[in-house]
Amino acid sequence: MDNSKAYWNATLGLLGRILVVWFVVSFGAGILFAEALNNIKLGGYPLGFWFAHQGSIYIFIALIFYYGKKMGEIDRQFDVHED
Template sequence: MEKGNSGYWQATLGLLTKILIVWFVVSFGAGVLFADALNGIKLGGYPLGFWFAQQGSIYVFIALIFYYAKKMGDIDRQFDVHED
């Protein structure tokens, strides 16, 4: 790996790590691990743990896609590898 590329890949892998942590916490954490604790809260008449397992995680995943696209664009411009 070239010296100039290491900063780019470090920033990219840092972003991916953060996104995967959020993905895991929302999908497995809220939908499975913490479902019993979240089920005490109701959202639209449904227990929050059930809501996250069925629909809430999808909304978070879509938000993660837009966040990733924005941040990768910023990283690309920062390291001058963006497309015009």
Template sequence: MAIESQDKAKAYWQKNVRLMITLMVIWFVVSFGCGILFVDELNQFQLGGYKLGFWFAQQGSIYTFLAIIFFYAWKMRQIDREFDVDE
């Protein structure tokens, strides 16, 4: 890693951890919240012929996880460039 100073390394790690925590909270809310906790409220609506709560439990959390993976890779590339640690 091409980080020279401890302060810069600490700032890089803090940004990385903050991003991971934010994305994990989003995934938790979508998978656990929409698929389990708020399922009764969401089942009042339909998506593609299925109740929305069921859809989130079966498909929505998977799509959200895939979107989070791509967003994380894109955002980490920006953070790596910001701290001059990209390849």
């Protein structure tokens, strides 16, 4: 039973880190820090605008792949993998 608790803690730790990145990118870069980021141009557009409309989508997709990779590692570490 102790191994399942460690597995659950590792899973929740990963989810917590991913949610923090998600929050900082979506709320922080798109809303809170938009004015400061708008002083930087990316492809001719203000960076705050870019994050609010396209950049956060790229980050979210990267988070999905990161989650899949790290969960696979956690599953193998606790011997609950599928292959």
